[in-house]
Structure formats: C-alpha cells, structure tokens
Amino acid sequence: MPAGSAVTCRLFEAEDLPALFAVEEVCFPPSVRFSRALTRSLTIDPHCHTWIGIVDNIRAGFAMVGLRGEDEPTTAYIWTIEVLPAFRRMGVATSLLECAVVSAREAGCAAIALHVDEKNQNAIALYERAGFVQTGIDFEFYGHGQNALCYRRDLSAGR
Numbered sequence: 001m002p003a004g005s006a007v008t009c010r011l012f013e014a015e016d017l018p019a020l021f022a023v024e025e026v027c028f029p030p031s032v033r034f035s036r037a038l039t040r041s042l043t044i045d046p047h048c049h050t051w052i053g054i055v056d057n058i059r060a061g062f063a064m065v066g067l068r069g070e071d072e073p074t075t076a077y078i079w080t081i082e083v084l085p086a087f088r089r090m091g092v093a094t095s096l097l098e099c100a101v102v103s104a105r106e107a108g109c110a111a112i113a114l115h116v117d118e119k120n121q122n123a124i125a126l127y128e129r130a131g132f133v134q135t136g137i138d139f140e141f142y143g144h145g146q147n148a149l150c151y152r153r154d155l156s157a158g159r
C-alpha cells in the first residue's frame with residue numbers, strides 16, 4: 001500500500017450504487033454476478049448492511065451482510081465481499097469483514113455464515129484467516145459442477 005493510504009469503511013449511501021455495480025462487474029464473471037436488481041434490493045433492505053471500503057477516497061470494495069437468516073434468525077450471512085484488483089492485499093476485505101461482524105453482533109446474531117466457491121483459494125484464505133471454519137459443502141450451489149463450501153464464525157466468543 002502506498003505510504004499514507006489507509007483503509008476506512010462506512011455504511012452504504014445511495015450515491016454509492018454505481019460504484020457497487022462497477023466493482024461487481026470487475027470482480028465476477030456474468031455467470032455468477034449479482035444482478036443490478038438484487039444488488040439494489042440488498043442495499044435498501046433494512047435487514048442487510050452494505051459496507052463500503054475506501055482507500056485514497058476511492059470506493060475500493062464492498063461487503064453485504066444479511067442480519068436475519070431465513071432458516072436461522074440469529075445467524076448473519078455474508079452475501080458478498082469484493083475488492084477491486086488494484087486494491088487487493090491491502091486489508092480492504094479484512095476491514096469489511098470486521099465491519100460485517102460488528103453489524104452482526106449489534107443485531108444480536110450468534111454466528112455469521114457464508115458460501116465460497118471451492119476453487120476460490122484467495123477468498124478461502126481470507127475467511128480462514130478471519131476465524132471462519134468450514135462446516136459443509138453445498139453441491140452445485142453456483143451452477144453445474146460449481147460447488148460451494150459453507151463457512152461459519154461463532155460470534156459468542158470474544159474475538
């Protein structure tokens with residue numbers, strides 16, 4: 001990271017939406033990309049927090065955390081976390097993850113869960129470093145032959 005560059009995070013504001021679309025288009029191929037409608041609906045869902053990661057006044061990435069699971073009301077769910085290539089390995093995703101954890105704790109959640117493509121070694125490394133543990137596998141979650149690993153972090157402990 002260039003000297004003086006620091007990662008800050010804040011909650012989503014309506015004017016961030018075009019930047020979110022741009023990050024999504026850079027970070028994921030069309031086959032697994034969130035639709036703009038889904039992205040937009042999550043940003044206005046009162047039970048979802050969207051955190052924006054900022055470096056040098058640029059929206060470098062974002063994370064979305066659902067605060068009320070359908071099956072498990074006290075388990076938060078990371079919908080997505082994504083960072084522009086130019087800003088990777090600077091701790092942006094780690095900062096966003098910690099903000100998601102704060103949101104989940106403040107909402108009274110006992111755990112935070114997520115899916116990750118079994119081939120996405122970078123994201124798997126990120127999550128394991130942040131204290132998430134694998135709890136299972138959802139076959140073909142992302143489409144034919146594209147399995148997802150299920151990860152979870154218990155929030156009842158201190159970390």
Ligand SMILES: CC(C)(COP(=O)(O)OP(=O)(O)OC[C@H]1O[C@@H](n2cnc3c(N)ncnc32)[C@H](O)[C@@H]1OP(=O)(O)O)[C@@H](O)C(=O)NCCC(=O)NCCS
Pocket residue numbers: 027028080081082083084087088089090091092093094095115116117120121122123125126127129
């Ligand atoms: C995965 C992703 C979000 C990581 O973002 P990031 O801001 O670069 O992550 P961080 O800088 O916070 O990295 C934290 C740790 O994760 C691991 N990690 C992240 N990227 C890695 C890579 N390319 N290779 C190896 N380890 C990596 C490392 O342990 C890293 O710590 P270190 O830099 O001290 O070694 C980013 O690569 C990305 O946006 N990828 C495309 C979208 C995506 O796959 N999102 C996840 C969907 S489940």
